[in-house]
Structure formats: C-alpha cells, structure tokens
Amino acid sequence: MGELMRDVRGMWSMLRLSPWRVAVAVGWGVLALGSGLALAALAAWLIARAWQMPPVLDLTVAVVAVRALGISRGLCRYLERLATHDVALRAMTTARTTTYRALARSHLWIPRRNPAPARQDRSATHLRRGDLLVRVGSDIDDLGAVVVRSFVPIAVASILSIAAVVLLGLISIAAAAILAVALVVSGVLAPWLSARAAAAAERAVRADRAEFTARALTVLDHAPELRVAGRLDDALAAASAASERAVAAEDAAASRSAWAAAATPLSIGASVLGALLIGITLYGPNGGAPGAMTPMALTILVLLPLSAFEAVGPLPAAAQTLTTARAALHRLEGAKAPESDRGPSDTMPVSVDVTPPATGGQTGRGNAGGPPDLPVRVSAGSAARPVSERQGVLATGAPPPGGSVADPSRTDSPESPHPTAALPGPVGASPGRPDARRVAVIGPSGAGKTTLLMAWAGLFGTPVPGVTFFAEDAHLFGTSVLENLRVARGDLTAEEGERALRAVGAGPWLDSLPEGIHTDLVGGAAAVSGGQRRRILLARALISPARVLLLDEPTEHLEAAAGADLLRALLDARSGLVEPERDVVVVTHQLPPDHRADLVLHVDASGQVSTVSRRERNPVSAPREIPLPTS
Structure with a gap:
C-alpha cells in the first residue's frame, strides 16, 4: 500500500494536477451518477405508487422529477466528460513537456565510455530510439489516462457507494449490509484481481512490446540498407515474432481478468436477491398494513442496488489503468537523469x-x-x-x-x-x-x-x-509551412511568415504553392528540395525571438x-x-x-x-x- 501511495503521489506530481479542476470533475461525476441513483429510487416509488391508482395530481411532482433527473443525468455526464478530459489533456501536455525537457538536459546524446553505475540499468543513455518513443508516446498517454479512468471514477464510486448504502439503510439495515458487502466485492476485490492481472500482463509484454517497437523502427529507418545486406526479411521476421510474443503474453494473463469481470455481475445478483428476500420477509402476508413494509419501499429495496453498482462497474478497468500507469511512471522516471545519480562521468564534458x-x-x-x-x-x-x-x-x-x-x-x-x-x-x-x-x-x-x-x-x-542554435538538419514537420515556422515563434502571423520567406529568397517557391504558406508539407522535409528546406529553416531562424x-x-x-x-x-x-x-x-x-x-x-x-x-x-x-x- 505504501508503494502504491508513493506512485500515486508521483503521478500527481508529474502530471501537476490541479486539485480544484479534479474536484470539479469529481463533482460533476457525483451529480451524474447521483442523478441516476435518485432516478432509480424515484422511478421505483412511482411504479409502485401508480399501481395503487391514486389521483393523477398526486403523481405530478414525481413525474416531473423523473424527467428532470433523466435530463440532469445526461447533462452532468457530458460536463463530467468535458472536465475530466480537460484535466487529463492539460496533465499530458505538462508531463510530455517535462519529459522532453528532462531528455534535453540529459546526456542521452553524448555516449559514455564509463557511465555511472547507479544509472546503468535505468538511464536514458542506455535506451534505444524505440524505447524513447514508447516513453514519450504511449507511456505518457497511459499516465494521462489515469485521471479519466482511475482517479475520478474511484472518487465518484466511493462517494456514491456510501450514499447508496445510507439510502438503503433508511429502509432496511440488513439489506444495506448485504449491499455494502456486495459493493466491497465489486469495488475492492474485483479491482484487486484486475490489477493483479494487469500487472502480470504488463510484466509479460513489457520486454516484447519494447523489442517490437525497436525492431519496427529499425526496419522503417534502415530498410534500404537491410535490403542491400539481405537482412530485411530477417528484421521483419524478428519484429513480427516480438509482436506475436506480446499478444500471446496478454492472452495468457487474461484469466485473472475474466474472474475480475465476473465479480461485478455476481455481486449485483447477490445484492438484488438478498434485498428481495429481506423485502418479502418484511412485507409479510399483510403487506401495506401499519408497521409492515409498503409496496413502494419494497420496490425501492429491490431496484436501488441495480443503480448503485453503476458507480463501481468501471473500477476493475480503473485498477488496470492504474497498474499500467504505475509501470509507465517507473519507465518515465528511469528515462530521466536525477541529480543524485550523476557521477563524475555525468558532468558536462565540454x-x-x-x-x-x-x-x-x-x-x-x-x-x-x-x-x-x-x-x-x-x-x-x-x-x-x-x-x-x-x-x-x-x-x-x-x-x-x-x-x-x-x-x-x-x-x-x-x-x-x-x-x-x-x-x-x-x-x-x-x-x-x-x-x-x-x-x-x-x-x-x-x-x-x-x-x-x-x-x-x-x-x-x-x-x-x-541564444539559439539552428542546426543544418533541423526537423520539418508534416504540417503547413506556416506551422513549421511557428516552431520558432508560436504567435507568428501568416503575413510575418511570408515576409520572412521572401526575405530569404523563397518568394517564387511560395507563390507556386497551391495554398501558399498554408500548404501542407506532406512527409515533412521529403516534400521539399534541399535548397527549399534550407530557406525555410533560415526563415524560422529570422522570426525567432x-x-x-x-x-x-x-x-x-x-x-x-x-x-x-x-x-x-x-x-x-x-x-x-x-x-x-x-x-x-x-x-x-x-x-x-x-x-x-x-x-x-x-x-x-x-x-x-x-x-x-x-x-x-x-x-x-x-x-x-x-x-x-x-x-
């Protein structure tokens, strides 16, 4: 548990999450699922009360409330999606920027003859390009997904589960106890099994996934050389074998996930059946008589647990996401060069x-x-x-x-x-x-x-x-000419970009483009000649601050x-x-x-x-x- 909390704090720190924004997302989630919980209870009461055929005016308020709760449930769910994704996207941007800066400050680009022993196993210096691609790509995506799929759902489920148990306890303490046990099984045991399955799958596929990415990049970057050397087929076969091993490892680790997936339906069935038996016992042969359970209370007792499990249903997936994010966090931390790990060989050599x-x-x-x-x-x-x-x-x-x-x-x-x-x-x-x-x-x-x-x-x-260094082989992105110039200055206007290009002699080429400065360079540098690329890079330097x-x-x-x-x-x-x-x-x-x-x-x-x-x-x-x- 201590290691889990340490990793959660590490994720929160790396993502630099705003407590206020997370609280807003959790609040909208509670309102969305709370509307569903209230809708289930009120609809159950309305069905049973309508069976008694009271005057229509006695049901007007309940009918309007059902409609309002139905609308608010969808609206709050939409707002919760907006809030959580806003938090996640902001966090991913921050984490990716932090990782890029850490890599830029590291000595990844200067190979070492004698690297510091403390960093031999986890330093970015020992990572292949495929490993780095996994870290700045899918690992940060996994880290960002923990907000949408773990942090917010876990907080919402905790609040709604307590609310459901308290609400059911107003009708029957025994039924509330059964619901609490079922929620613990579905919200704690099932996620634990799911997390163990995810951890096993992560351990099984980690090496094969990294191996596949590295070999695939080798094929993509060096296909002509491999073909000339007669090794292209071997390289493709090695990449395919690594991919197949990763898929096989995921399949082998899926049995625990199956048990975790079965826990929630079994918990729902047990809770509903227990509530029904208790309700029948309390209802008795003189149902509706003074001192006995009313038909409306019996209906709420049976139907409310169905809605209560809506909050804990995503928790097994949340546990898997959390496990994957923890592994991603460890890899990202390993790609950095902590100051405490720097030995004499890590000091600036120039x-x-x-x-x-x-x-x-x-x-x-x-x-x-x-x-x-x-x-x-x-x-x-x-x-x-x-x-x-x-x-x-x-x-x-x-x-x-x-x-x-x-x-x-x-x-x-x-x-x-x-x-x-x-x-x-x-x-x-x-x-x-x-x-x-x-x-x-x-x-x-x-x-x-x-x-x-x-x-x-x-x-x-x-x-x-x-001071800015402009390399002769600086990257051109597969986007518009204007966006390639905005790499140096984000607020650059189209008119300023055109003036810079014409100043370096790229005016005739710019006039020949179908959409001018807004033309996409499909393939990046491959879309222009060497001279055109040089003029674009020079214009980028001129407009930089x-x-x-x-x-x-x-x-x-x-x-x-x-x-x-x-x-x-x-x-x-x-x-x-x-x-x-x-x-x-x-x-x-x-x-x-x-x-x-x-x-x-x-x-x-x-x-x-x-x-x-x-x-x-x-x-x-x-x-x-x-x-x-x-x-």
Whole structure:
C-alpha cells in the first residue's frame, strides 16, 4: 500500500494536477451518477405508487422529477466528460513537456565510455530510439489516462457507494449490509484481481512490446540498407515474432481478468436477491398494513442496488489503468537523469581553454599588422583536446582522472547571452562568444565548427537564455509551412511568415504553392528540395525571438550566387535581413570575399581556433556622437 501511495503521489506530481479542476470533475461525476441513483429510487416509488391508482395530481411532482433527473443525468455526464478530459489533456501536455525537457538536459546524446553505475540499468543513455518513443508516446498517454479512468471514477464510486448504502439503510439495515458487502466485492476485490492481472500482463509484454517497437523502427529507418545486406526479411521476421510474443503474453494473463469481470455481475445478483428476500420477509402476508413494509419501499429495496453498482462497474478497468500507469511512471522516471545519480562521468564534458598569446607576436592565421590570434581549444577538464576529437570529448563524455570539468553555460552575469567559451576578443570583453555582432566561422569538415556553436548555445549543459542554435538538419514537420515556422515563434502571423520567406529568397517557391504558406508539407522535409528546406529553416531562424542566432551552414544546397548573397546579408548589420541589435554567428564553407563580418574565425583540422580577420564593430550597433554646429 505504501508503494502504491508513493506512485500515486508521483503521478500527481508529474502530471501537476490541479486539485480544484479534479474536484470539479469529481463533482460533476457525483451529480451524474447521483442523478441516476435518485432516478432509480424515484422511478421505483412511482411504479409502485401508480399501481395503487391514486389521483393523477398526486403523481405530478414525481413525474416531473423523473424527467428532470433523466435530463440532469445526461447533462452532468457530458460536463463530467468535458472536465475530466480537460484535466487529463492539460496533465499530458505538462508531463510530455517535462519529459522532453528532462531528455534535453540529459546526456542521452553524448555516449559514455564509463557511465555511472547507479544509472546503468535505468538511464536514458542506455535506451534505444524505440524505447524513447514508447516513453514519450504511449507511456505518457497511459499516465494521462489515469485521471479519466482511475482517479475520478474511484472518487465518484466511493462517494456514491456510501450514499447508496445510507439510502438503503433508511429502509432496511440488513439489506444495506448485504449491499455494502456486495459493493466491497465489486469495488475492492474485483479491482484487486484486475490489477493483479494487469500487472502480470504488463510484466509479460513489457520486454516484447519494447523489442517490437525497436525492431519496427529499425526496419522503417534502415530498410534500404537491410535490403542491400539481405537482412530485411530477417528484421521483419524478428519484429513480427516480438509482436506475436506480446499478444500471446496478454492472452495468457487474461484469466485473472475474466474472474475480475465476473465479480461485478455476481455481486449485483447477490445484492438484488438478498434485498428481495429481506423485502418479502418484511412485507409479510399483510403487506401495506401499519408497521409492515409498503409496496413502494419494497420496490425501492429491490431496484436501488441495480443503480448503485453503476458507480463501481468501471473500477476493475480503473485498477488496470492504474497498474499500467504505475509501470509507465517507473519507465518515465528511469528515462530521466536525477541529480543524485550523476557521477563524475555525468558532468558536462565540454569546456574551453585559452592559450595566452606570446607577447608582441602572432600565432595561427593572424593578419599582418592585425590583432594577435588567441588559439582556443575545446577540452574535457584540464586536458586540452580539439573539438574535432570525437573519441575524446563527444564519445567519452568523461573528464580525465583527477580533472575538473567546466560548464560552458555559466556566465559572469545571469542575463548575459554569451556562454563562457573564451574566444578571441578585445581587452575587457566578457568571456564567452566573441564581442562582435557578425561572426563567421570557417574551417574544414569535421574540424568541430558545429560543436563550437553547440557549446556556445549551452547544449552540452544548461541552454543559455537568448541564444539559439539552428542546426543544418533541423526537423520539418508534416504540417503547413506556416506551422513549421511557428516552431520558432508560436504567435507568428501568416503575413510575418511570408515576409520572412521572401526575405530569404523563397518568394517564387511560395507563390507556386497551391495554398501558399498554408500548404501542407506532406512527409515533412521529403516534400521539399534541399535548397527549399534550407530557406525555410533560415526563415524560422529570422522570426525567432532569440537575441543571438547561431546558424550552421545556412546556405548549403543553394546555388552559389544566391548563397553568397544570403551570406553577405546575414553578415552585414546594415542589410536589414537581421536586426542590427541581434548577433549572428554563421558556420560556412563558402564565405564570400566581400563579406562584412566583424570577425572571422578559423577552426583547423586539429581543433585549433584562430582569428582570420577582425574589423571595427559595425557603427550601426555603436552609439554615435553628433557634433554641434559652430558659429
């Protein structure tokens, strides 16, 4: 019981349920089933009283009340459905957002050579894509269903069962006792059997279900490679076998569910039969005489239990839902990376070391007469390693023995948008991203340019406020062009979206779409060419509210002339493409010679970062002093 209550508190916390909203849903449910209970009692009284053929006016109030209760039952049921689903959908949104944020903060994306022992069995680092899909999909759905199918029905059934027993006790204590026992069997024993059956089924199918999802995703993602290797049929057979094992396990665990399903009808029959026998005994040979049970009371005694079981009928299913939700909760908790479980290998692996320049000299790629270059190296702890050394930084994610690890997202000021990746900059500039409005980063493929941008954005630790990294392979969803742009800003209007697309050169393509910006991209990125996708992603970056834009290869797949024009506009604060007060950092392989970037950095194959060129800060972003006229 203690573990059950702990899990219930965990569900309540993860879903962040509002007690007031849950109480409203329970209230409407009580009114709905309470109307049904009152309707059964009043209808039973009306039938027996009409049998006595009283004046019609004596039955008018009862007839009107029956109609009112019938209407209120349907109306309250509708309102209860609205209230419970509102609570559940809000809770699922919250849980899914929380899970996504936990996954984003975890080190799932950085494989480890030596993961912390405490997390080897339940860390998200060890989950396959299929397992993650189950957690953010069906597991959260199961967790949300617990509100509609467990919490609210259990609360409503508890209240209505007490009310039914009390109401029947006003007529016969013995009949009320029989009803109470029957309700306990139907509302406690049957759900317990159902929960055990659900737990057995969950244990039996959990591994097979996850195996099927993982293998199905493998087939979907790698069908061409599997076909070429001659292993596609084997992969399909393995996925089919996992699915069949899951179905067989569910069937084997269904026997307990059958007993649970039979408990409620048996309880109803026993309660009605017991009430009937007690009623006949109390009615006696002189039915209706003073001191004996009246025909109306006898009818209520027999028919009321039928309505009382309406509230406890859903409880076996509620127990199954609760059991499934508990298993989902445990899996979701296992997908997170609790702070208490983080060992040394879970600390942020990326930091930046600065090698001081030699006095009066230059290193790297400095221009003659220009400022000295400050070589920069991304490292793990105190041991310097180049950003391109995947086996060192990105593959292990662990600091060297005895080494310390710095968090690149820390800044001198909480409001500063610059992560502490100490790069070349003027004296007195705050550590972090270079003190320049327009920065170009060049270098050979695989040198670590993208990794550098991700470190500046704080994606290896805590994301930095105001800084957004736009990847070259960012996802396009299978929805309209406008909704794909709204990923960056939810309140974007169609007119603003069109202006952004035309600003990046997508106007002719936009005009060719049948419904313009509202055209659906069926299949997401598969519906557009590489160049069109790049322009959509660039437009998404332009309309985002980010203070600093980190753009990875924004002009890849564009024709040379158009790509050069876009790069010039991005790196020129006067062009109007990006607001002058916003900072832009661009990674590119095609930097035009006539660019207007404030700073150009080069990352060589060894991960060394050096200054290629630097120009004075663009006067657009600097205050100007206007001279006064002289006489």
